[in-house]
Amino acid sequence: MKRFMLIFCSLLIAFGATAQSKLGSQTPKKSIFITSILLVLMTLVSCSVGYKNDGKEVTWHTWNEGSGHTSRHVDADPKTFEELNDDYGRDKKHAFYEGDIIKGADGGSFRVLTKSYAADNTHVYVSGELIEKAHPATFKVHSYYFAEDANDFYWDGKALNVRDKSTFKILGSSDSWETHWAKDKYNGYYLAGGVITDIDYETFHPIEAKTPDQSGDYAADKHKVFFRDKEVPGADPATFKEVDFYIGQDKHRAYNKGIPTQIKDYSKLTEVGRLMYSDGTKIYDSHFNILPEADVATFEHISDNWYKDKSHVWWSSQLVAGANPKTFQPVSEGEFGGDFNYGKDDKHVFWNDSIIQGADPGSFEKMTFPDGDSWTVFDRNRIYEGKDSPKLREYLKKKYGKCVWKSCCAI
Numbered sequence: 001m002k003r004f005m006l007i008f009c010s011l012l013i014a015f016g017a018t019a020q021s022k023l024g025s026q027t028p029k030k031s032i033f034i035t036s037i038l039l040v041l042m043t044l045v046s047c048s049v050g051y052k053n054d055g056k057e058v059t060w061h062t063w064n065e066g067s068g069h070t071s072r073h074v075d076a077d078p079k080t081f082e083e084l085n086d087d088y089g090r091d092k093k094h095a096f097y098e099g100d101i102i103k104g105a106d107g108g109s110f111r112v113l114t115k116s117y118a119a120d121n122t123h124v125y126v127s128g129e130l131i132e133k134a135h136p137a138t139f140k141v142h143s144y145y146f147a148e149d150a151n152d153f154y155w156d157g158k159a160l161n162v163r164d165k166s167t168f169k170i171l172g173s174s175d176s177w178e179t180h181w182a183k184d185k186y187n188g189y190y191l192a193g194g195v196i197t198d199i200d201y202e203t204f205h206p207i208e209a210k211t212p213d214q215s216g217d218y219a220a221d222k223h224k225v226f227f228r229d230k231e232v233p234g235a236d237p238a239t240f241k242e243v244d245f246y247i248g249q250d251k252h253r254a255y256n257k258g259i260p261t262q263i264k265d266y267s268k269l270t271e272v273g274r275l276m277y278s279d280g281t282k283i284y285d286s287h288f289n290i291l292p293e294a295d296v297a298t299f300e301h302i303s304d305n306w307y308k309d310k311s312h313v314w315w316s317s318q319l320v321a322g323a324n325p326k327t328f329q330p331v332s333e334g335e336f337g338g339d340f341n342y343g344k345d346d347k348h349v350f351w352n353d354s355i356i357q358g359a360d361p362g363s364f365e366k367m368t369f370p371d372g373d374s375w376t377v378f379d380r381n382r383i384y385e386g387k388d389s390p391k392l393r394e395y396l397k398k399k400y401g402k403c404v405w406k407s408c409c410a411i
Contacts, residue, residue, distance in 0.1 A: 051083040051099075058089075060099025074099045084112045087128075095120065097128025104130070114141045124149075126157035133159055143175035145191075155182075155191040163187050171206050171219075180216045181206045188219060194229025207242050214242045218258075225250075227258025234260055243267070254288070261288040273301030275316055285317035293319060303338040306330050315343070318353035331366050331377075339366055342377065349379075356384065369395070 051074065052059045058074040058081045074081075080092040088110075089096040095105035095118070102110075102125060109121040117139075118125045124134035131154060138150035147154040153162050162168050164184040172179035182189040183204050188196035200221035207218035207225075218240070219226045225235035225248070232240075236250040243266055248255035254263040263269065263284070269277040276291075276299075277284040283294035291314070298310040306328075307314040313323035320328075320343070327346040330338025342364075343350045349359035363380040369391040376386030380400060383392075 050086045051081075051089050051096075053078050053081050053083070055079075060096075062098075072099060075101060080107075084110075084118070085115065087115075088112050088118050095125075097125070100128065102128050113139070116144065117141050117147065129157060131157050131159070145177070145179070146170060146174040153182075158193065160189050160191070161195060162189070167201070178216060181219050188221075188226065190217075190219075190226075190229045192228070196226055196229050196231075207240060207248075213245050215246050216242075217246065218242050218248055227255070230258055232258045232260075256288055262290075263288050272299065273304075273307065275305065276301070276307060287317075289317070291317065302328075303330050304340045306338065306343055313343070313345075315341075315350070315353045320350055320353045322348055322355055323350060331364060333366055333375075342366060359384065363400075367392075367395075 049061050049063050052061060052071075055078055058076040058078055059071045060074050061069065061071045063069045074089070074096060076089065076094065076096060077091040081089060082091070083089045087098050090107040090110045092107055094107045095102045095110035097118075105123065105125065106120040110118065111120070112118045113124075116127050119136040119139060121136065124131045124136050124139050133152070134147075134154065135149040135151060139147065140149070141147045145156050148165075153160045153165070153168060160182065162184055163186045167185040169183060170179060171181040171183060180191055182191060183199060183201060185201045186197070186199075188199040188204050190196070196219075200223060203220075203222040205220065206216060207220060208214075208216075217228050218232075220235075220237040220240060222237060225232040225237050225240045227248070232248065232255055234252065235248065235255060236252060240248055240250040243249045243254075246257045247266055248258070249266050252264075254261050254266040263279075269279055269284070272278050272283070275286050277286075277288070278296060278299065281296060283291045283296060283299050285291060293312055294314075295309040295311065299307065300309070301307055305316045308325040308328060310325065313320040313325050313328045323343070324345040324347065328343060329345075330340075331342035331344055331349075333339050341352055344359075344361040344364055346361060349356045349361050349364045358381070360379040360381055364377075365379070366375055366377045366385075368374060369376055369389050371389040371391050374386075376389070376392060377384040378386070378392065378396075380396065
């Protein structure tokens with residue numbers, strides 16, 4: 001982090017110097033304006049991040065574009081404190097990560113192994129967190145994600161419980177978050193957590209995720225297909241592919257997160273909104289369950305989680321009992337469109353698939369007020385979400401021409 005900030009600051013300063021050298025050709029007003037902009041930018045960037053020790057107090061400093069520069073006290077001994085890298089530090093008793101004491105770490109023997117990894121005489125840590133069972137004397141870091149000691153291999157700080165170290169291999173790049181699989185001659189390993197026993201070592205392989213639309217969580221050998229650490233029932237390894245995120249397809253059917261579905265050919269489905277599918281004869285939800293009441297010819301996506309046909313309304317895959325599709329609409333969020341969860345028709349207001357008893361659809365709204373919560377949900381009778389505020393009461397009084405709540409009369 002500090003290295004990045006120093007590079008960024010250097011570039012900014014270089015830019016400032018170049019710009020300043022050209023200011024002589026600008027008008028005085030333009031020159032002052034450009035100089036002011038550069039000063040503001042350099043102040044906001046704040047080129048100092050990490051630890052500071054003035055001999056009396058240790059502080060931890062951060063910067064981001066949202067909150068700018070921040071600092072806080074570190075409970076360290078200034079006389080013995082040592083900054084080890086951007087994130088790690090130690091004093092004679094404790095070790096620190098991003099200004100916080102690392103519980104149980106010995107400051108006297110604490111040392112940094114890489115940017116993220118560190119150790120003391122008895123434990124190993126990644127990003128300040130203890131790596132269970134890791135042996136510090138033999139611990140080696142191979143990449144950001146991959147490490148080993150005399151007894152095991154580790155992925156992203158978690159022990160893999162490898163059965164045979166001599167035949168273990170990562171199936172993909174050891175320095176990529178897109179790598180999900182490894183194997184030894186006995187087991188397959190889902191690197192995010194899970195072991196598949198008794199694989200065929202020679203043929204075990206990941207089902208490649210070639211686009212961002214694929215998860216990479218499927219693998220296979222010549223006998224079976226796996227989703228993470230579970231076998232995919234009935235799947236054919238010779239024809240199995242991941243065709244969409246978590247969606248598998250073989251010569252028999254489609255699979256969702258490794259679970260067989262009733263869909264024979266995923267490629268023949270059309271997405272309806274982001275939660276439903278149609279094959280021209282039926283409507284399916286995101287788990288490929290049929291919506292039995294849905295009329296395919298008139299089924300449509302309204303917005304976000306809301307759907308309807310000529311006779312029904314759905315929130316996600318839940319039928320909204322009592323909703324009139326002819327008058328139903330999501331509650332408006334102004335420029336943000338329709339609300340995900342609130343809807344109304346001519347008679348009722350709904351939260352998801354349930355009627356809000358007593359709510360008035362004619363005056364039910366969702367708005368923001370400068371002196372209230374980020375969103376306030378209300379009708380002329382009461383508030384359902386958010387809080388009362390003078391601006392809300394002023395709005396109601398202006399809209400309805402009189403006090404609609406007793407509290408309105410207070411303004």
